[in-house]
Amino acid sequence: MVASLTRRFGDLDIAEEATAEAFAAAVARWPADGIPPNPGAWLTTTAKRTAIDRIRRESKRDDKQKEAQLLYDGDPPEPLGAIDDERLRLIFTCCHPALAMETRVALTLRMIGGLTVPEIARAFLVQETTMEKRITRAKAKIKAARIPYRMPAEEDLPARVSGVLAVLFLVFNEGYLATGQASDPVRSDLTAEAIRLARLIRALMPQDGEAAGLLALMLLIEARRTARVSASGELVTLGDQDRGAWDAALIAEGHGLVRERLAAGMAPGPYQILAAINAVHTSVRDVRDTDWSQVVALYDQLVRLDASPVVALNRAIAIAELDGPEVGLTAIDRLDDKLAGYHAYHAARADLLRRLGRSQQSREAYDKAIELAGNTAETAYLTRRRNQLR
Amino acid sequence: MQYLVSVIDDTAGVATPAEMAAIDAFNDRLVAEGHWVFAGGLESQSTATVIDNRRGAGLITDGPFLESKEHLAGFWIIEAPDLDVALKLAADGSLACHRKVEVRPFSAEPA
Numbered sequence: 285m286v287a288s289l290t291r292r293f294g295d296l297d298i299a300e301e302a303t304a305e306a307f308a309a310a311v312a313r314w315p316a317d318g319i320p321p322n323p324g325a326w327l328t329t330t331a332k333r334t335a336i337d338r339i340r341r342e343s344k345r346d347d348k349q350k351e352a353q354l355l356y357d358g359d360p361p362e363p364l365g366a367i368d369d370e371r372l373r374l375i376f377t378c379c380h381p382a383l384a385m386e387t388r389v390a391l392t393l394r395m396i397g398g399l400t401v402p403e404i405a406r407a408f409l410v411q412e413t414t415m416e417k418r419i420t421r422a423k424a425k426i427k428a429a430r431i432p433y434r435m436p437a438e439e440d441l442p443a444r445v446s447g448v449l450a451v452l453f454l455v456f457n458e459g460y461l462a463t464g465q466a467s468d469p470v471r472s473d474l475t476a477e478a479i480r481l482a483r484l485i486r487a488l489m490p491q492d493g494e495a496a497g498l499l500a501l502m503l504l505i506e507a508r509r510t511a512r513v514s515a516s517g518e519l520v521t522l523g524d525q526d527r528g529a530w531d532a533a534l535i536a537e538g539h540g541l542v543r544e545r546l547a548a549g550m551a552p553g554p555y556q557i558l559a560a561i562n563a564v565h566t567s568v569r570d571v572r573d574t575d576w577s578q579v580v581a582l583y584d585q586l587v588r589l590d591a592s593p594v595v596a597l598n599r600a601i602a603i604a605e606l607d608g609p610e611v612g613l614t615a616i617d618r619l620d621d622k623l624a625g626y627h628a629y630h631a632a633r634a635d636l637l638r639r640l641g642r643s644q645q646s647r648e649a650y651d652k653a654i655e656l657a658g659n660t661a662e663t664a665y666l667t668r669r670r671n672q673l674r
Numbered sequence: 675m676q677y678l679v680s681v682i683d684d685t686a687g688v689a690t691p692a693e694m695a696a697i698d699a700f701n702d703r704l705v706a707e708g709h710w711v712f713a714g715g716l717e718s719q720s721t722a723t724v725i726d727n728r729r730g731a732g733l734i735t736d737g738p739f740l741e742s743k744e745h746l747a748g749f750w751i752i753e754a755p756d757l758d759v760a761l762k763l764a765a766d767g768s769l770a771c772h773r774k775v776e777v778r779p780f781s782a783e784p785a
Contacts (some may be wrong), residue, residue, distance in 0.1 A: 426784075428779050428781075429757045430675055430755075430756040431757045432756040432757065432758050440758075510687075
């Protein structure tokens, strides 16, 4: 099998690794789930998949063009079939609820993303040996505890899909945070990888609203990446971004997905609502044309599904835009006991206090935000805003 | 495949009548559906005795191996084809006895 793969891919390392992975996967899963009808074909297909993933990742790093391609929907949609069933099963196994979140992330990136262990370790800022152990233990647990290698039952699907999407969003956010500082290329690759995997899930589950919603959300956030950090490495907020620098193709694709979900006429889940909010923001050239009443209405929907204080904060910020800073501040202040340790809470307060002319209190809030902020781009932005106070 | 479902208690109390009834119903279900292997509730930690005979000295200590707030109060041994089935059963068990439970596979017997 290595030989035939080498013939096809011309790289012994890739072929060997892919074969080893295929056999390891077989050893892990077949005892639990039974041997597939055509074991040879299963092995070859799995190995080829891993090899293709690996090559994509390698070539992506050499060629900027190829890197851009990964973001866009360059590949024709794959027809659903036995191979896709395999990949779906693999994803659901890697994201099983019996595995810790960090384990699910590591396994998914390794088994489906094709990243090497050193790459995953670097991306999440842990030691290679730690990451190696994490993955080894996970595979051992899958085998010993008999985590089944199969599609979840119909009634379990919503919760399990939600688990997979959470893993992908975590990977995306990890990559997104990395862009604010001098980043390891592997870390900024994570957003591209998350988008690629989200595309895969969407292709495998075209009826799933939240899968579409998450992809749309990622695309609409990624579209603004270059506009989000200034040349001096400072965060540029949504209102100040050069909207000409936004990626029109990604925005168009994101909008298309949001429209599709609206047309489906089903009650939207949180990712779909967040995507819709981002769609409202990205549908105007000038921030002053933003339809804030739409944004608030969407947050009203989101709050009913997700009662977390961060969502409440973002809703309050939107209310401030719609009904004025006084009303917004009242809404935000209600969250004090829950968000006192969160820099964005203080940053939001600081901005509203500034607009209300309460400079001293604004300064204090900026100080608190700066103290709590972890990201150098954000700290630079907050510092400048504070220093502009009279 | 067999799993140990350990009941973790952090109270000093015993099962209430309502809990006992729920546990009995759950046990009946395990038997009926072919998952039952064994189950039992344990007397309190203080009734335990530890024997260490590693060096042939047969050292006896009064009390549990580890005195802890969260301790083993009972267990089920169930037969299930995979972890998903075991977890579903354990979830029902946790609900019935109103405690956290730990699901752990038995080692496979060497061929």
